Amino acid sequence: MIDPIPRRMTADVDDDFVVFRIGIRLNKLWKVHEWLPVFLAMPRMLRELDADPDSGLLGYRTSFGIRNHTLTQFWRSFEELHAYAHDADREHVPAWERFVQRVSEGGDVGIWHETYRVRAGDHESVYVNMPPFGLGAATGLVPATGARATASERLGRTGDGATADEDGTDA
Known part of the structure; x- marks a missing residue:
């Protein structure tokens, strides 16, 4: 501690930065087989980003609830966040494709994100x-x-x- x-x-x-908040909501807690794979995708992405000091990720903080889990990330720039999110060779694109194919229509699990550009000062x-x-x-x-x-x-x-x-x- x-x-x-x-x-x-x-x-x-003293520079511009980006706050990116992303979360998961477990709409049907008993459907672990639906939401657990979605939930476990984020730690893989964070390990990947932690291992790459040039990714643009400055840091992050997680908070867990019963149904809602939120990750707040701080990025050097929107361009770096966007580049990571759209790089097919990184963890995010395959995780997103699995979500869309498997559970996005069923309503058992929800995901959301918010992006804020913060100007210097x-x-x-x-x-x-x-x-x-x-x-x-x-x-x-x-x-x-x-x-x-x-x-x-x-x-x-x-x-x-x-x-x-x-x-x-x-x-």
């Missing part, structure tokens, strides 16, 4: 007494001090809500 960092930290990321995070988590685990952490002390400052805002560029303080 990783110990909490006993101070205020923020994610150390259009995000903020804070972690207090936490081990590395979420975006901070994917990109690294720095102290939330100085120009990163408040949410407004981490977003490049001034006291009146304008960006530093808009009010001339960053000229």
